[in-house]
Amino acid sequence: MRIGELSKATDVPVPTIKYYLREGLLPAGELTSPNQASYGEAHVRRLRLIRALIELAQVPVAQVKEILESLDSDTEPLHEQIGRAHRALTPTRRLNATDEARTAATAQVTDLITTRGWKVDPEAPALATLIDTIAALHTLGQPALAAHLDTYADAVERFTALEIEAVTANPTRDQLAESVVIGTILGETLISSLRLLAQESISADRWTSG
Amino acid sequence: MRIGELSKATDVPVPTIKYYLREGLLPAGELTSPNQASYGEAHVRRLRLIRALIELAQVPVAQVKEILESLDSDTEPLHEQIGRAHRALTPTRRLNATDEARTAATAQVTDLITTRGWKVDPEAPALATLIDTIAALHTLGQPALAAHLDTYADAVERFTALEIEAVTANPTRDQLAESVVIGTILGETLISSLRLLAQESISADRWTSG
Numbered sequence: 001m002r003i004g005e006l007s008k009a010t011d012v013p014v015p016t017i018k019y020y021l022r023e024g025l026l027p028a029g030e031l032t033s034p035n036q037a038s039y040g041e042a043h044v045r046r047l048r049l050i051r052a053l054i055e056l057a058q059v060p061v062a063q064v065k066e067i068l069e070s071l072d073s074d075t076e077p078l079h080e081q082i083g084r085a086h087r088a089l090t091p092t093r094r095l096n097a098t099d100e101a102r103t104a105a106t107a108q109v110t111d112l113i114t115t116r117g118w119k120v121d122p123e124a125p126a127l128a129t130l131i132d133t134i135a136a137l138h139t140l141g142q143p144a145l146a147a148h149l150d151t152y153a154d155a156v157e158r159f160t161a162l163e164i165e166a167v168t169a170n171p172t173r174d175q176l177a178e179s180v181v182i183g184t185i186l187g188e189t190l191i192s193s194l195r196l197l198a199q200e201s202i203s204a205d206r207w208t209s210g
Numbered sequence: 211m212r213i214g215e216l217s218k219a220t221d222v223p224v225p226t227i228k229y230y231l232r233e234g235l236l237p238a239g240e241l242t243s244p245n246q247a248s249y250g251e252a253h254v255r256r257l258r259l260i261r262a263l264i265e266l267a268q269v270p271v272a273q274v275k276e277i278l279e280s281l282d283s284d285t286e287p288l289h290e291q292i293g294r295a296h297r298a299l300t301p302t303r304r305l306n307a308t309d310e311a312r313t314a315a316t317a318q319v320t321d322l323i324t325t326r327g328w329k330v331d332p333e334a335p336a337l338a339t340l341i342d343t344i345a346a347l348h349t350l351g352q353p354a355l356a357a358h359l360d361t362y363a364d365a366v367e368r369f370t371a372l373e374i375e376a377v378t379a380n381p382t383r384d385q386l387a388e389s390v391v392i393g394t395i396l397g398e399t400l401i402s403s404l405r406l407l408a409q410e411s412i413s414a415d416r417w418t419s420g
Contacts, residue, residue, distance in 0.1 A: 045351070052346045056339075082413045086406050118411035126406035129266075133399045136262045141255070142392050144376035145400070151372055153404055155365040160408040162361055164416070166354035182352050184409065189343045190355070191405070192398060194363055196296050196336035198370040199394065201328035203292045206374070 003029070006039045010047045017047070025050055025065055049182065053088075057185040063088040067181055078180065085184040087125060097135035105134035105146075112149060116157075163187055213239070216249045220257045227257070235260055235275055259388065267395040273298040277391055288390065295394040297335060307345035315344035315356075322359060326367075373397055 007014045020026040026046055029037030046068075053059045053067065070076055070084045097105070109131050113120055120127060137146040167179045217224045230236040236256055239247030256278075263269045263277065280286055280294045307315070319341050323330055330337060347356040377389045 048346075048350055052350055056342060056346055079413050082409065086410065113407070118407060119414040120407050120410055124407065124410060126403040126410070129399060130403035130407065132266060133396050133403065136266055137392070137396055137400075140258055140262055140392055140396075142376075142389055142396075144389075145373065145393055145397060148372050148376060149400075149404075152369065152401060153408070155368050156401065156404045156408050158365050159362065159405060160412055162358050163355065163409070164412050166352075166358060178350075179352055179354075180413075182347070182350055183355050184406075186343050186347055186350075186352075187355060188402060188405070189339060190347075190359075191362060191366065191401065193336040193340035193343065194366045195369060195398070195401070196394075197323070197328060197330050197334065197340065198363070198366050199292065199373070200296065200330055200334060200336070202370055202374055203289050203390075204329040206289075 001039050002036065003039065006043055006047070009044050010051070012047055012051060020047070020050060023061065023065065025061070025068055049178065052182065053185060056189060059088045059185065071178060071181060078176065082180055082184065085181045088185070097132065097139045101135040101138040102131065104138060105131045108134060108146070108149060112153060116153060159187075159191065211249050212246065213249065216253055216257070219254050220261070222257055222261060230257070230260060233271065233275065235271070235278055259392065262392065263395060266399060269298045269395065281388060281391060288386065292390055292394060293331075295391045298395070307342065307349045311345040311348040312341065314348060315341045318344060318356070318359060322363060326363060369397075369401065 001009070003014055003017060006012075007017055017026065021028060026043060029039040029043065032038045050064060050068070053064045054061065059067070067081075067084050067088055070081045073081075109127070112118075134146045134149070137143060163183050167176065167183050211219070213224055213227060216222075217227055227236065231238060236253060239249040239253065242248045260274060260278070263274045264271065269277070277291075277294050277298055280291045283291075319337070322328075344356045344359070347353065373393050377386065377393050
């Protein structure tokens with residue numbers, strides 16, 4: 001199909017498609033004449049993935065590019081691909097907490113990971129974020145949430161087992177890699193919006209009639 | 211204490227404190243002379259909350275202000291305060307999905323909410339985000355994750371019950387409101403980083419030796 005048809009099939013404007021082509025997010029079409037290229041189903045699929053990452057998960061373009069390059073690599077281990085999706089998702093900002101709170105948070109998280117036997121890179125950005133968050137809860141005088149860390153981790157393990165099951169339902173390596181990336185990123189949005197709805201509902205029950 | 215001491219106690223630079231004062235995020239100190247104000251423990255506490263919202267949860271300044279105004283209102287119902295924190299957290303961007311996928315997603319989510327008896331405002335931004343996310347999973351050819359929606363919701367209900375329990379451990383209304391806001395926003399970061407760590411661990415088990 002031509003670029004206009006690709007635009008219609010995906011609801012992405014032609015100038016945006018041209019931008020993705022220039023930035024290397026979308027592979028070039030097959031040249032059918034010096035001025036014209038033809039696009040296929042793979043382009044439709046890739047464009048939808050790009051839009052989901054940018055619009056829904058709000059991943060910056062530079063990181064979308066990195067994720068897609070990783071997806072297109074035949075040699076990069078799947079574990080590395082997941083790592084890239086993770087880095088695109090994890091905020092790297094740090095919060096000032098008291099030293100005491102940070103030391104206690106580090107001990108609590110280390111204990112959690114050891115007890116559960118999780119295999120985690122000590123440099124994983126999510127590890128720093130988790131420690132920061134717990135330290136912040138203590139610094140802000142809200143230790144109760146942090147105290148439930150283990151129960152949180154229980155529920156999270158159930159999610160994750162589900163997600164791995166859903167992802168491995170796909171047979172080919174290409175599909176598997178794509179599901180891992182989509183699952184990591186859109187699964188986040190799924191859980192977060194469910195949580196807000198459940199909170200709203202419980203909050204309505206508890207606090208509107210009072 | 212003076213502004214310099216407040217800066218030292220919270221590790222927030224004096225110019226940043228002055229910016230928060232000008233923007234109305236932080237209440238003015240008590241004037242002790244025409245050029246000098248004195249700050250107390252309430253300022254320390256409020257500054258830490260502001261930094262957590264901005265640095266860790268990445269809430270925009272305009273929305274931090276809205277949340278804090280809501281916190282300082284004696285009359286706004288707690289349910290409304292939670293609603294404000296939610297709106298600050300929920301991305302409002304929308305994703306193009308096929309009409310068919312969106313119709314199916316709307317039906318699935320409506321069914322979920324009815325079955326669980328959740329009381330949710332039909333205009334809640336998290337509702338639109340959830341429907342969009344499920345439609346996107348279908349459009350991207352990843353129905354398996356969306357199919358597990360009910361199991362996700364089960365685990366999320368467990369989180370939420372925990373969070374409500376943690377929050378109601380605080381006695382006064384002021385403390386309650388503050389915990390709700392902190393819990394809603396930092397709880398999100400807590401769950402998200404735990405999920406990434408659990409995924410990394412399972413991924414390391416499954417795919418690094420292959």
